[in-house]
Amino acid sequence: MATRTFTGNPSQVIVEQLAASGIRHLFYNSGSREARFFDALQGHAGIDGILGLHEGAVTAMAGGFAQVNSQPAVMSVHLGAGLAQSLGQMINIWAASLPVVLITFVGDTGSYADRITLDLGHNVGPTSIGAPFMKANWTGIDPNGLAVAVDRAIKVATTPPIGPVHLAVYDRILGPEQITTEIIAGPPVRARAGYPADQDVEELARVLHEARRPLIYVGDGVNKSGAERQLAMIADHFGANVASMWGDLRGVSAAHPLHCGYFRQPVIDLEPDAIVAIGVRHGGSGKATDFDAFKSAEKIVAVGPDVEIFENIPGLDLAIMADESRTLERLADLAKAEYESTGYNARRERAHENAARLRSERRAALQSPTEIPGRVRPLALLDAVDAGLENLGGGLITTEQFAVPLENVNKKPDGGSNIYIRPAGGSEGYGMGAPIGAKLAAPGKPVVGIVGDGSVYYSDSAFWTAAYHEIPVLYVVPNNGAYGIVAGAFGGAGGVMHDTGEYSGVVLDGADIVQLAGSFGVEGRKVTDESEIMTAVEEGLATVEREGRPMLLDVQLPLGIPAGGRAARQFKFSDMGG
Secondary structure, three states: OOEEEEEEOHHHHHHHHHHHOOOOEEEEOOOOOOHHHHHHHHOOOOOEEEEOOOHHHHHHHHHHHHHHHOOOEEEEOOOOHHHHHHHHHHHHHHHOOOOEEEEEEEOOOOOHHHHOOOOOOOOOOHHHHHHHHOOEEEEEOOHHHHHHHHHHHHHHHHOOOOOOEEEEEEHHHOOOOOEEEEEEOOOOOOOOOOOOOHHHHHHHHHHHHHOOOEEEEEOHHHHHHOOHHHHHHHHHHHOOEEEEOOOOOOOOOOOOOOEEEEOOOOHHHHOOOEEEEEOOOOOOOOOHHHHHHHOOOOEEEEEEOOHHHOOOOOOOOEEEEOOHHHHHHHHHHHHHHHOOHHHHHHHHHHHHHHHHHHHHHHHHHHOOOOOOOOOOOHHHHHHHHHHHHHOOOOOEEEEEOOOOOHHHOOOOOOOOOOEEEOOOOOOOOHHHHHHHHHHHHOOOOOEEEEEOHHHHHHOOOHHHHHHHOOOOOEEEEEEOOEOHHHHHHHHHOOOHHHHHOEEOOOEOOOOOHHHHHHHOOOEEEEEOOHHHHHHHHHHHHHHHHHHOOOEEEEEEOOOOOOOOOEEOOOOOHHHHOO
16 A cells, blocks of 8 residues: 655645545535634645535535546535535435545534534434435544545445445544644545356346347446446347436436336336346335336346345346446447347337337427427427537536426437436435536536526525636526426325416415526526527527636526416415404
């Protein structure tokens, strides 16, 4: 192990080790107890601090950074309440198994408030509060062990199964005293599962060869292992349809002509007779119907580097515990040598037809066939953003909304060059911070953050961070004036709101997002004419890229409540009388 001697106070040791481990950005919301830590951060030229005004925004930034290329992100928030406020977004990080290291600082002054945060046993206090959302938690108590603790946290977070790690450090050890310790040189080596056994690869090839209706079920492990191109080639070679795990649209691009959408109805109605799950952490709700999606399959295969891949997939005929990329590499070699692609022409044609039909049905269901005066239809917005980025050579789209689902993008012969990222856990507000982190992780790519109007209000302070740090992202708000998915659920409940057509608690009128963004320093533009949307997107991207600053497009969509519905009259204080 390569080390070098370093002398400094404990806070400087932490920062020095972070820099030595390859960390270049630290996402944070500072607290008063850890003053020396942030002083050390400010004094180190190798790490840039990215300030968020709310812990949830900080967490989403770290998540967006880690989600781009599975590189570790480090964040710091204040103890206790600060940690608690971060957990709403930590749900998304946990669900996506992202390598995020959270550093907090634990008080130890003897007061009641401090005593309840001492948590070496993880029974009460900061680490226990966050424990359900963490892969690992521990407390640092020895200044001489801080470098090792930081190195370990990054290593554990990036080792399969990848996931967030919480390191709590006693603030009493962050004094001015100088210590001499060893800094571990270089980023931790990324652990990686090995190659599959030859017989397993041979069996996997036979399953794909013999199937009549094969379906490849794609999870985030494909992206994390860097196997996207390999998997697309395998799907095309064997003429297999592709479906994505909920919460992730990578692995095979949603724009690929074989991509059928998420692994749910109506994809399940294709009745695949062979399902090959690659890098999938399949979930469940505890219902008897959890495994219905697999009922038609005569063969079920799962591939991945750890046991989480296999826990919730029923009826496995073959479980290959190996790296996804290495498995697909071996499979591709075998396919080229022994399975001529022309033998699957008829099946490939049918798979293309399946995907095209499902895509067409999704797009048709999303919007009306005619334009709406003063409004932009959802597909027009989605197509404009997608095409605008492709015209620039491809970019990143982070999303947190349901008005313009990304699985509805137009197909492209090779899947195109855009990358589509969404939160895995469904916690609102992620879409505000995520594009900031994504841009820092991929500074050479244009980044668009599509975030619903309802989600904006959860974490609008991220506008300030984007403006303050001059992070050039284009925010696009598909503004349907409502919590659309909630309104749909209210309508489907068949109760009073359905019967009267008056919807309560879901219409978000009275707010001006352009003014809101402007108050934080982000220029905004409202778009109400569908004929202008492509120009607005192109001009917005050009401004962001040319001037190096964030910008906002507030795109007015049709009201996001069931057809024929209207906002119910809400309670007013004056209703109380007297």
